[in-house]
Amino acid sequence: MLLICGTVPWTDLPITRGEAKFEGDNLLIENTETPCTQGTAALVSAACVTARHFKNSPPHVILVGDNGNGKGSRLLYDYLIKNLPAISPDILLMHYILPVMGLMKKVCEAAAKCKNKPIMIADASSMYAAKAAGLAPFFDIFTPDLCEMAFLADPDAIHPAYISHHLFSAEIARAQELITAAYRQKSAAKTLIVKGAIDHIVQNGKIIFTLSEPDIPALEAIGGTGDTISGMVGSFIDAGFSHHAAAVAALKANRRAGEYAQASPATKIRQIIAAIPKILNHN
Amino acid sequence: MLFGSKNKNKFAGGGLVLFSAVDEAIAAEKVLKAEDYEVKLVAPPPRLRKGCDLALEINLVEAAGVERLFQQKKARFVEILPLKGAGELLDVVKIKDFDNACMVKAGNMKLTFDKKTGVILNISGGGCPDIPFLHISMLDKKLTEVSRPKENGYTLCALMLDRAFTEALEIFSRGGS
Numbered sequence: 001m002l003l004i005c006g007t008v009p010w011t012d013l014p015i016t017r018g019e020a021k022f023e024g025d026n027l028l029i030e031n032t033e034t035p036c037t038q039g040t041a042a043l044v045s046a047a048c049v050t051a052r053h054f055k056n057s058p059p060h061v062i063l064v065g066d067n068g069n070g071k072g073s074r075l076l077y078d079y080l081i082k083n084l085p086a087i088s089p090d091i092l093l094m095h096y097i098l099p100v101m102g103l104m105k106k107v108c109e110a111a112a113k114c115k116n117k118p119i120m121i122a123d124a125s126s127m128y129a130a131k132a133a134g135l136a137p138f139f140d141i142f143t144p145d146l147c148e149m150a151f152l153a154d155p156d157a158i159h160p161a162y163i164s165h166h167l168f169s170a171e172i173a174r175a176q177e178l179i180t181a182a183y184r185q186k187s188a189a190k191t192l193i194v195k196g197a198i199d200h201i202v203q204n205g206k207i208i209f210t211l212s213e214p215d216i217p218a219l220e221a222i223g224g225t226g227d228t229i230s231g232m233v234g235s236f237i238d239a240g241f242s243h244h245a246a247a248v249a250a251l252k253a254n255r256r257a258g259e260y261a262q263a264s265p266a267t268k269i270r271q272i273i274a275a276i277p278k279i280l281n282h283n
Numbered sequence: 284m285l286f287g288s289k290n291k292n293k294f295a296g297g298g299l300v301l302f303s304a305v306d307e308a309i310a311a312e313k314v315l316k317a318e319d320y321e322v323k324l325v326a327p328p329p330r331l332r333k334g335c336d337l338a339l340e341i342n343l344v345e346a347a348g349v350e351r352l353f354q355q356k357k358a359r360f361v362e363i364l365p366l367k368g369a370g371e372l373l374d375v376v377k378i379k380d381f382d383n384a385c386m387v388k389a390g391n392m393k394l395t396f397d398k399k400t401g402v403i404l405n406i407s408g409g410g411c412p413d414i415p416f417l418h419i420s421m422l423d424k425k426l427t428e429v430s431r432p433k434e435n436g437y438t439l440c441a442l443m444l445d446r447a448f449t450e451a452l453e454i455f456s457r458g459g460s
Binding site: 007008009035037038039040041066067068069070071072073096097098099100101102123124125126127128132145147148151154155156157158159160161162163164165217218220221222223224225226264265266267268 | 344406417439441
């Protein structure tokens with residue numbers, strides 16, 4: 001079972017657990033409608049359409065409302081700490097949540113108590129918390145963009161807002177340097193899917209795959225195009241793909257969905273997600 | 284030894300609020316605790332000390348919300364700093380031109396607006412939970428008609444989005460170039 005955990009920006013949403021469905025432009029979680037916007041909603045939506053392509057069970061989700069004040073995030077941490085061993089998912093994909101190092105550590109301790117340790121994937125602030133708390137090696141996959149790659153490479157930063165200027169400026173020309181630094185200080189998961197103008201797949205410190213075509217520069221501007229990659233990776237792995245094959249398939253599908261949707265800087269993420277099934281059906 | 288700390292419940296937030304007097308630190312602690320922020324009174328390391336011998340450790344990620352609350356409650360403080368690493372927020376801004384649109388990138392946050400109308404077309408990047416909230420409240424509205432992200436956000440991602448927003452506003456006021 002693929003379990004996706006994160007926050008959505010509706011403060012009145014309590015902890016909500018169930019199967020996710022993507023219908024029209026909306027996500028349905030146990031009959032609760034959640035508009036498909038940038039963030040965890042986009043990630044879950046992409047995971048849903050990918051699972052449907054493989055005729056797999058929809059992803060299981062635990063969502064909570066949080067506008068950033070952290071109240072919902074703390075409820076989600078507490079829920080996972082208490083319930084994760086009983087749920088024992090095959091894959092745990094953690095996404096938007098207020099980064100709290102101590103609570104992330106407890107979630108990882110709870111994951112270690114599952115019947116089998118889940119495949120651990122972290123994106124967005126869950127990745128920030130895991131790195132800042134020194135838990136990166138416990139994770140199987142991180143999905144940083146280039147700025148976040150610089151954050152993983154900075155030994156002291158606990159958030160990308162405080163990375164050293166020279167690392168932020170490094171960007172793509174020094175991707176390998178950032179990757180080497182991140183692995184040296186144990187700030188990287190086993191596999192990194194580095195999203196950018198050139199996507200990189202890294203395993204244990206080595207770049208093993210790059211992708212730059214089709215080149216759709218507008219994808220960088222569209223909120224949620226990183227989230228869709230992470231969601232697809234979770235669903236591909238749930239369908240039996242290796243981590244490497246899932247990463248390759250998700251990166252290719254995302255670019256092609258952007259191409260199919262004729263992405264411009266004004267394109268919304270739901271248009272990209274709507275294109276994903278068409279791309280998957282042609283491969 | 285990933286989980287091997289002896290002090291399992293010890294709070295480590297990575298951020299420090301500095302004060303010029305002890306009573307300010309104690310008052311600020313009360314303000315934050317009343318709003319359920321996790322904080323701890325600590326002695327600041329000598330290299331960061333800028334006034335009194337008492338500081339507050341906070342979750343650095345929550346700096347935007349903490350600073351706004353201090354302003355609302357008129358709690359006095361000197362500065363919020365990370366305990367380790369770069370002492371200042373990343374202030375490198377990059378611009379990408381898309382014919383009719385302009386993308387401003389500040390740290391991990393990107394804001395894209397229509398050069399002619401000033402309408403916010405997209406917000407991407409980031410990872411903290413206030414970003415989807417800010418995204419839906421700002422999207423498809425004009426730069427000149429929305430609040431600054433730091434007025435409604437709580438986290439460092441909101442501060443980086445605020446940096447991108449102010450730069451975008453300046454570019455738009457110059458005619459989009």
